[in-house]
Amino acid sequence: MGSLQLKSIRKAFGDHEVLKGIDLEVQDGEFVIFVGPSGCGKSTLLRVIAGLEDASSGSIRIDDQEMATTPPAKRGIAMVFQSYALYPHLTVKDNMGLGLKQAGTDKAEIETRVSNASSLLSLDPYLARRPAELSGGQRQRVAIGRAIVREPKLFLFDEPLSNLDAALRVQTRLEIARLHRRLKATMIYVTHDQVEAMTLADKIVVLSAGAIEQVGSPMELYNKPANVFVAGFIGSPQMNFIPGETLSESGIKTIGIRPEHIALSRESGDWKAKVVHAEHLGADTILYLETETAGLITVRLFGEHRYGPDDIVFATPDKASLHRFDENDKAIG
Amino acid sequence: MSNKARSSPIRSSLVHLALIAYTLIALFPVFLTIINSFKDRNSIFRNPMQVPTPSSFSLIGYQTVLGQADFIGYFQNSMIVTVVSIALVLLFGAMAAFALSEYRFRGNTLLGLYMAIGIMIPIRLGTVAILQGMVASGLVNTLTALILVYTAQGIPLAIFILSEFMRSVSDDLKNAGRIDGLSEYAIFFRLVLPLVRPAMATVAVFTMIPIWNDLWFPLILAPSEATKTVTLGSQIFIGQFVTNWNAVLAALSLAILPILVLYVIFSRQLIRGITSGAVK
Numbered sequence: 001m002g003s004l005q006l007k008s009i010r011k012a013f014g015d016h017e018v019l020k021g022i023d024l025e026v027q028d029g030e031f032v033i034f035v036g037p038s039g040c041g042k043s044t045l046l047r048v049i050a051g052l053e054d055a056s057s058g059s060i061r062i063d064d065q066e067m068a069t070t071p072p073a074k075r076g077i078a079m080v081f082q083s084y085a086l087y088p089h090l091t092v093k094d095n096m097g098l099g100l101k102q103a104g105t106d107k108a109e110i111e112t113r114v115s116n117a118s119s120l121l122s123l124d125p126y127l128a129r130r131p132a133e134l135s136g137g138q139r140q141r142v143a144i145g146r147a148i149v150r151e152p153k154l155f156l157f158d159e160p161l162s163n164l165d166a167a168l169r170v171q172t173r174l175e176i177a178r179l180h181r182r183l184k185a186t187m188i189y190v191t192h193d194q195v196e197a198m199t200l201a202d203k204i205v206v207l208s209a210g211a212i213e214q215v216g217s218p219m220e221l222y223n224k225p226a227n228v229f230v231a232g233f234i235g236s237p238q239m240n241f242i243p244g245e246t247l248s249e250s251g252i253k254t255i256g257i258r259p260e261h262i263a264l265s266r267e268s269g270d271w272k273a274k275v276v277h278a279e280h281l282g283a284d285t286i287l288y289l290e291t292e293t294a295g296l297i298t299v300r301l302f303g304e305h306r307y308g309p310d311d312i313v314f315a316t317p318d319k320a321s322l323h324r325f326d327e328n329d330k331a332i333g
Numbered sequence: 334m335s336n337k338a339r340s341s342p343i344r345s346s347l348v349h350l351a352l353i354a355y356t357l358i359a360l361f362p363v364f365l366t367i368i369n370s371f372k373d374r375n376s377i378f379r380n381p382m383q384v385p386t387p388s389s390f391s392l393i394g395y396q397t398v399l400g401q402a403d404f405i406g407y408f409q410n411s412m413i414v415t416v417v418s419i420a421l422v423l424l425f426g427a428m429a430a431f432a433l434s435e436y437r438f439r440g441n442t443l444l445g446l447y448m449a450i451g452i453m454i455p456i457r458l459g460t461v462a463i464l465q466g467m468v469a470s471g472l473v474n475t476l477t478a479l480i481l482v483y484t485a486q487g488i489p490l491a492i493f494i495l496s497e498f499m500r501s502v503s504d505d506l507k508n509a510g511r512i513d514g515l516s517e518y519a520i521f522f523r524l525v526l527p528l529v530r531p532a533m534a535t536v537a538v539f540t541m542i543p544i545w546n547d548l549w550f551p552l553i554l555a556p557s558e559a560t561k562t563v564t565l566g567s568q569i570f571i572g573q574f575v576t577n578w579n580a581v582l583a584a585l586s587l588a589i590l591p592i593l594v595l596y597v598i599f600s601r602q603l604i605r606g607i608t609s610g611a612v613k
């Protein structure tokens with residue numbers, strides 16, 4: 001009831017190709033997240049799926065129906081925007097009901113759907129207010145409510161949390177995750193924040209420069225990144241990349257090791273290093289080390305540790321967690 | 334507002350002095366016109382600066398204007414021409430501005446520049462051709478002729494100002510409307526127009542004043558008794574040898590009133606229009 005197939009979607013603005021042939025399958029009920037640095041084409045791809053932009057070529061099928069020439073309102077989608085995009089002159093209730101009214105749904109039906117959505121999102125006290133009288137978090141909930149009442153095949157989220165402050169972002173993230181479990185609807189979500197991607201997604205699509213780098217579950221991407229880009233993009237702090245020849249490994253251009261997969265000791269280890277800077281976060285301690293063999297690396301230790309700048313330490317990478325990349329930046333093995 | 338920045342009292346009083354001086358200079362001719370319209374002919378010439386006293390007070394100018402000529406008719410003509418022209422300028426200007434700012438199509442920039450040419454080239458340069466056109470289409474001595482010319486005259490500035498404002502309307506909002514199934518017309522009339530209302534008021538005021546005050550086109554295109562506007566109508570009191578100053582001043586004083594009413598209607602919106610860009 002909400003599957004999506006994209007076949008070789010291309011989009012160019014003049015000579016500038018923004019999407020370079022995207023193929024993707026989304027199953028019914030999946031939560032798929034497009035993630036990538038800004039300018040990678042993820043928002044454009046979402047707009048193409050929504051029908052707000054025409055693809056230069058390629059096919060879009062929602063529930064096995066070709067959508068390339070279908071206007072946005074007839075695609076069975078609903079979209080939540082970064083800037084909320086509520087109608088400023090309408091009340092919360094009318095904001096949510098406008099799409100249905102436009103589609104000719106009868107009044108009683110609109111009434112029930114709006115009241116269901118508003119109780120789901122605890123918006124009942126605000127139904128008669130206008131968007132200007134609501135806080136940022138409330139506005140975003142109204143925008144989500146407006147999407148829910150349409151009962152779409154496909155929910156599209158365009159960086160919905162970017163305008164919220166940190167605390168509200170975590171709370172709304174939780175709400176969206178709960179919503180997905182309750183509605184069991186297909187959701188496609190765009191973000192540049194890899195934490196959002198890791199915490200919400202069933203399936204992450206990593207995009208870079210208009211092409212898909214890798215598709216997989218959060219843990220697949222974390223444990224088996226297909227290339228240097230994905231390895232560097234997923235995980236925080238970023239994976240350490242060490243040139244292969246400095247560790248005298250033949251045929252390998254780059255070796256990657258995540259900061260949390262390096263053990264530290266004051267007595268002995270593989271790489272002798274000096275602490276450049278230490279960040280004490282309570283739950284974690286993040287150390288920046290200048291090693292003699294491997295250059296500047298980041299190490300993440302769990303819990304509190306008493307390392308400070310200029311301490312001499314020994315770092316030992318976990319051999320089983322090494323990532324090896326060939327000269328094309330592709331993962332080996 | 335007043336506590337925002339500490340500026341020296343001398344500096345701010347100088348600024349206020351300059352503003353007050355400008356206000357006086359701007360208002361003085363209006364003031365002079367109005368006080369002299371209430372005086373008899375002799376006192377206008379003897380003491381032009383004096384406010385009307387019981388001895389010099391006279392309504393002879395107003396009596397002449399309202400009695401002699403069909404001034405109500407002239408007012409009506411001016412009002413019809415101005416209001417209809419503003420309405421058309423706003424409607425077509427806003428639609429063109431929306432198209433130019435919203436849709437990507439070949440020649441978009443070129444078309445925008447072409448429309449802007451109208452701001453730089455005065456429409457009066459084309460008077461002869463316009464007159465020929467009006468004669469050929471049988472529109473001479475009709476209000477339609479004036480409305481058409483004024484609409485053409487007002488549209489370039491309207492497009493220029495409104496397209497800037499329309500670019501600032503959030504794309505997400507328009508896209509949300511599209512997903513909710515609003516037509517492009519509904520998006521324009523129901524989402525975009527209410528948001529650019531202050532800009533519309535600005536355009537309305539800038540368009541309205543030159544139209545109301547214009548003498549040129551009424552004189553050339555519609556000088557007949559039935560289609561005279563107020564500005565043209567007052568000219569009957571100005572002769573080559575004798576000018577009925579009482580009547581001229583009274584007519585001008587009366588002509589200020591309707592424009593003042595229109596201005597008050599738009600001004601609330603106008604102030605918001607001017608400050609909206611700065612404050613945000």
